Every structure is written in C-alpha cells, then in structure tokens.
C-alpha cells in the first residue's frame with residue numbers, strides 16, 4: 001500500500017502531506033486512543049506519526065481503511081475543540097493526504113473558535 005491518510009474528526013479535512021507553508025499545520029496530528037491517552041506528532045502519509053522522541057504507527061482497518069483504536073485530529077483542531085475524548089475511527093481520506101489540487105488546502109492554521117469554524121466550513125477551491 002502506498003500513501004494513505006485519514007480525515008480529521010473535527011474538520012473532516014485530510015491529515016496532509018504539506019505542499020505549502022500555509023498547510024504545514026495539517027500534518028500535525030493528535031491521536032486520541034480509546035483509553036483517552038493522546039499521542040502527538042507529524043503524520044507522514046505512510047502510516048506513522050512522528051513525535052519528538054518516538055514514532056507510532058496508525059492502525060487501520062483492512063477493509064474500510066479507517067483508523068482502529070484511535071480518533072485522529074489535526075493538532076490545532078484537537079486543542080481548539082476542547083481536547084475531545086475518543087469518538088470512534090477516523091475515516092480514510094480519498095486524496096490519501098497527497099493527491100489534491102494545489103489550492104485545495106489553502107487554509108490558514110486556526111487560532112481560535114472563529115477561525116476553527118472557517119476551517120470546518122472550508123471547501124476545496126475557497127480562497128482564504
């Protein structure tokens with residue numbers, strides 16, 4: 001299997017292989033496990049989240065390609081939405097976090113509830 005990725009449980013956008021400065025934040029990932037533990041790092045679109053001191057594989061279902069045992073969020077979305085507990089698997093991302101039009105994810109990093117709402121509502125092709 002090549003690239004694969006998942007949709008953020010908050011904004012439904014992919015965990016991304018960043019191609020521009022504006023969407024670097026969309027690689028920063030928070031994995032929230034069933035037991036409420038959290039692991040944060042940078043998703044590589046090959047199935048691994050790389051933290052400062054360790055890396056962790058994202059487990060996924062062999063048929064649905066959804067995540068197993070963890071909900072995945074962009075780290076900014078996770079913190080700005082109140083650090084929710086595990087809320088079920090994250091769906092597979094159709095674009096694999098990698099195959100998207102150049103302006104698909106021109107979304108500035110959210111810094112408050114208002115800009116988070118903008119991220120949630122953003123559709124590919126919108127201008128920031």
Ligand SMILES: [Zn+2]
Pocket residue numbers: 008009010011012013073074077
């Ligand atoms: Zn998100």
